[in-house]
Amino acid sequence: MWSLRRLTVVGTGEGDGRSVVDAAPAVPLRRTFGRFWPYTRGGRRWLALLLGFVLLGPVVDAAAIWLFKVVVDEVLVPRRLGLFLPVALGYAGLAVVAGGLRFADETTSAWVSERFLLALRSDVFRHLQGLSLGFFERRRLGDVLSRLTGDIEAVETFLLSGVLDAVAYAAELAVFLAVLFYLRWDLTLVALVVAPLFWFLARRFSVLVKAASRERRRRSGSVSALAEETLGNIALVQAYNRQDWEQERFLRESLARFRATMAATRLRALFAPIVEVLELSGGLIVLGLGAWELSWGRLTLGELLVFVALLGRLYGPIRGISRLSNGLYSASAAAERIIELLDQRPQVADPPVPLRPARVRGAVTFDGVWFRYPGSKRVALFDVSFHAEPGETVALVGASGAGKSTVSKLLLRFYDPERGAVRLDGIDLRELALADLRDNVTVLLQETLVIHGTVRENIAYGRPDASDAEILAAAWASDVHDFVVGLPDGYDTVVGQQGRLLSGGQRQRLAIARAMVRDAPVLILDEPTTGLDAGSGQRVMELLGRLMRGRTTIIISHNLLTVRSADRIVLLDGGRLADCGTHEELLARNDGYARLDRLHARPVPATPLQETVR
Numbered sequence: 001m002w003s004l005r006r007l008t009v010v011g012t013g014e015g016d017g018r019s020v021v022d023a024a025p026a027v028p029l030r031r032t033f034g035r036f037w038p039y040t041r042g043g044r045r046w047l048a049l050l051l052g053f054v055l056l057g058p059v060v061d062a063a064a065i066w067l068f069k070v071v072v073d074e075v076l077v078p079r080r081l082g083l084f085l086p087v088a089l090g091y092a093g094l095a096v097v098a099g100g101l102r103f104a105d106e107t108t109s110a111w112v113s114e115r116f117l118l119a120l121r122s123d124v125f126r127h128l129q130g131l132s133l134g135f136f137e138r139r140r141l142g143d144v145l146s147r148l149t150g151d152i153e154a155v156e157t158f159l160l161s162g163v164l165d166a167v168a169y170a171a172e173l174a175v176f177l178a179v180l181f182y183l184r185w186d187l188t189l190v191a192l193v194v195a196p197l198f199w200f201l202a203r204r205f206s207v208l209v210k211a212a213s214r215e216r217r218r219r220s221g222s223v224s225a226l227a228e229e230t231l232g233n234i235a236l237v238q239a240y241n242r243q244d245w246e247q248e249r250f251l252r253e254s255l256a257r258f259r260a261t262m263a264a265t266r267l268r269a270l271f272a273p274i275v276e277v278l279e280l281s282g283g284l285i286v287l288g289l290g291a292w293e294l295s296w297g298r299l300t301l302g303e304l305l306v307f308v309a310l311l312g313r314l315y316g317p318i319r320g321i322s323r324l325s326n327g328l329y330s331a332s333a334a335a336e337r338i339i340e341l342l343d344q345r346p347q348v349a350d351p352p353v354p355l356r357p358a359r360v361r362g363a364v365t366f367d368g369v370w371f372r373y374p375g376s377k378r379v380a381l382f383d384v385s386f387h388a389e390p391g392e393t394v395a396l397v398g399a400s401g402a403g404k405s406t407v408s409k410l411l412l413r414f415y416d417p418e419r420g421a422v423r424l425d426g427i428d429l430r431e432l433a434l435a436d437l438r439d440n441v442t443v444l445l446q447e448t449l450v451i452h453g454t455v456r457e458n459i460a461y462g463r464p465d466a467s468d469a470e471i472l473a474a475a476w477a478s479d480v481h482d483f484v485v486g487l488p489d490g491y492d493t494v495v496g497q498q499g500r501l502l503s504g505g506q507r508q509r510l511a512i513a514r515a516m517v518r519d520a521p522v523l524i525l526d527e528p529t530t531g532l533d534a535g536s537g538q539r540v541m542e543l544l545g546r547l548m549r550g551r552t553t554i555i556i557s558h559n560l561l562t563v564r565s566a567d568r569i570v571l572l573d574g575g576r577l578a579d580c581g582t583h584e585e586l587l588a589r590n591d592g593y594a595r596l597d598r599l600h601a602r603p604v605p606a607t608p609l610q611e612t613v614r
Helices: 004-012 029-040 044-076 081-130 133-138 141-183 185-232 234-239 243-295 301-342 404-411 434-439 455-460 468-477 480-484 504-518 534-548 583-589 591-600 606-613
Strands: 364-371 381-388 393-397 419-424 441-444 522-526 552-556 568-573 576-581
Touching (some): 044 081, 081 301, 381 393, 441 504, 455 480, 468 480, 468 534, 504 534, 568 583, 568 591, 583 591
Parallel strands (some): 393 552
Antiparallel strands (some): 568 576
16 A cells, blocks of 8 residues: 555655645544535525435335346246236336436536535635735735636535435445345345445545645646736747746646646556455355355345345445545545635724714825735835825835835725824724725726726726716716727727727726726825826826826826926835925935936936836
8 A cells, every 4th residue: 555655755746846836734524514514505405305316216226126036036937927017117117217316316416516616606706805915915816716616616526416425325325235134134244244345445545545636736726826827927928938938837837736636546546446356256255155045945046136236236335435435535625725715814804893984085194104014024114104185196206115005005905004004084094994995095006907898897897886977977088088989889899808909008098087987085096107108108197187186196106207296295215204395395405306306307218118127
């Protein structure tokens, strides 16, 4: 028998380097079952019906086998062919009943299973959306998607299909054992001698199969993560001729998955013939004893044939239970990966009793804020304080890594500060419900995000209850209408995944329209002109001027050309507040700011290059 250590080496692949996805913590089977059982709520009454089908099936099968004894002993041996018609009709009736039970069982079990999958997958997806941004910044998206699809289906096997199969096998054992004991109890006891061996082998193999299955699931997540990353950045891969390198990475993880799969397959393949040898040995012993009994007249030919047939049906459930235990341990490895996701807790959460401000004016205050990202030793913000009155524009400037984008993440409460507080209208953000906070903040991210949908759906994403008139007004104000009229289906034109059917400037204007229709009192602009040429950047800033009117605006930029007219400019340097004032004040007293201004005072063509370098 292979050792667990040997299996682990085969499963993971020696020397394959650092793993893309870590293994999920092991979870006891009882806890796993208890964790997912609540998701059967709503389908449990159908489970009772399924159990009825499961229990009736073996009874019908045993009756059909018993009719075979009648055919042999009452029709063929005495040659009374007159009884053949009633027996044939009995066979036909049982076949119809068996077919009806099979149809009802398959359709009902599919309904229960799919309802379970729907409930669990929806809950996991809802849970994922509630996790903090830090979770997604640390995890590989492909692995998360693998858990959301294939692993959840394996959980259904563990909890429903596997359990129902176990009940079916138990019912078959009970019915066939009862009939066998009725025929010949002594031969039945002889046949059961090999049963403990089935159980021993199942327990021994199940430990090894679970280890290999856990590794295979982990490697499947790694393959999905690499594929998602590579294909999602295919333009970068092709532009830098990194296809061979990405293929090597993908092949390495696929090979590791192949090794883990083959380890599990070898175990299952080894288990099957051993079980068959045991089954054949038991059958031959019983057949030999039955033939001896037949020669002495203590057993009829029909009884012997039926006994052997029932014995074959008896070993089937025993073998099935043995095989099922391996399958359940394999599925439990997938369940552990789902449990790990469900055990994740958001780093930020709603307070027990959130404050509900009647109307948000838009005053933003950072009060002595210290912050470092989870798992990082480097402090991202050191005692940062500044204030923005309602309707004011405050710009955050500084070199890359100065902490500018961290400010926006704290204002949206993707993270909470370690020390100090971020306030909205004087209220600590930690005292507000997340939904209320984010309803009052609009953000235009550095990466212009567009959903795969129509132009109308992308604008309404900012406020789903927006009317057509409000959507149209936002489109006019952001110059979206100018290019939409030229699209094949106007506002009903599908823009493609990530808006790839639109130019960069068009995507930017679409994002501005989405922000306009949201109409929140606080606006965050994160590098609003990144990736745009000088002309497009100037036009976008004109549109943003309309959006900023009457709103508290926080502009994050390293390009001073876009922030000179701000009411106040906050200069960050290495996470510290280096200075604060108007453009003219900072230019006069701060050498670092003056140096940045000289860099951006160069001819316009240099600006896109500087943007790109950042």
